[in-house]
Amino acid sequence: MSLIDYSKEEQMLNDIQYIKKRAEFYSYKKDSLLDSIRVANDDVEVLTKHRQLIESAKQYYLKVVDKCYAYSINEMETFVNQVLSYVFYDEQYRIRLDITNKRNKSLTFYFIDDKKGLEVPLRKGNGKGVKAIVSFILLTYYLLRMKSPYLFMDESFVNISAGYIERFFDFVKKLCNDYGLCIVLITHDLRFPEYADVIYKVSKGVVTRVSEDERL
Numbered sequence: 666m667s668l669i670d671y672s673k674e675e676q677m678l679n680d681i682q683y684i685k686k687r688a689e690f691y692s693y694k695k696d697s698l699l700d701s702i703r704v705a706n707d708d709v710e711v712l713t714k715h716r717q718l719i720e721s722a723k724q725y726y727l728k729v730v731d732k733c734y735a736y737s738i739n740e741m742e743t744f745v746n747q748v749l750s751y752v753f754y755d756e757q758y759r760i761r762l763d764i765t766n767k768r769n770k771s772l773t774f775y776f777i778d779d780k781k782g783l784e785v786p787l788r789k790g791n792g793k794g795v796k797a798i799v800s801f802i803l804l805t806y807y808l809l810r811m812k813s814p815y816l817f818m819d820e821s822f823v824n825i826s827a828g829y830i831e832r833f834f835d836f837v838k839k840l841c842n843d844y845g846l847c848i849v850l851i852t853h854d855l856r857f858p859e860y861a862d863v864i865y866k867v868s869k870g871v872v873t874r875v876s877e878d879e880r881l
Contacts, residue, residue: 738762738772745802752798752833756780760787760799774799793824798833809844819851827856834860 746759757779765773774787776795787796801821808816825833838860840846850857858864864875 735764738764741803741806744806745799748802748836749795749798751836752829753795754832758792758795794826794829797822797824805840805846809846814845814847816846816848817851818848820853821850822857823852823854830856831860 742760742762749758749760759777759779761775761777761784763773763775765771775784776787776792777784787799801818805816822830822833834857837848841848850861852858858875858880864880865872866875
């Protein structure tokens with residue numbers, strides 16, 4: 666008697682055919698998957714090169730920004746010191762700017778009095794007139810860089826000593842004439858109106874223009 670059950674032969678053949686077809690299907694899938702992996706590897710290689718290129722560009726950009734920033738700081742420091750030497754003609758004042766935090770681009774301003782051999786952070790110094798002028802110069806410097814034609818100020822120059830007011834406003838007028846800057850100054854200090862091109866007064870909430878005859 667045979668040990669093989671031929672009654673299930675047809676089912677076994679069908680199973681073998683099915684398994685063969687599935688094997689062929691997965692073999693095709695395997696080849697397709699391997700092709701996809703090769704393509705993915707190529708893409709990864711390209712992206713890696715792009716990433717390296719972007720990182721190199723980023724580092725170059727940061728170096729350029731640092732150089733431009735340092736140049737801008739030097740330019741601004743020179744501009745401030747030129748004005749200080751003109752206004753305070755009988756003193757030896759100057760400002761030094763230090764980049765104290767390169768990451769955040771933080772600056773520290775130092776006030777230097779060469780005559781007295783003094784150097785202190787500007788915020789700790791007692792020269793309120795110098796602080797007022799330096800603040801004004803820095804503000805106008807950035808406004809001019811941004812090509813802004815207007816500057817509004819409120820009681821900004823009250824701490825400037827009387828002996829330097831005229832020279833300071835000589836500089837202000839030159840700044841306005843050379844760069845087309847319009848400065849609107851709000852003040853109660855009667856020293857300043859004589860240097861203005863146009864004067865308006867406010868009385869009981871009414872704004873009126875001061876005529877040339879009234880100015881005289």
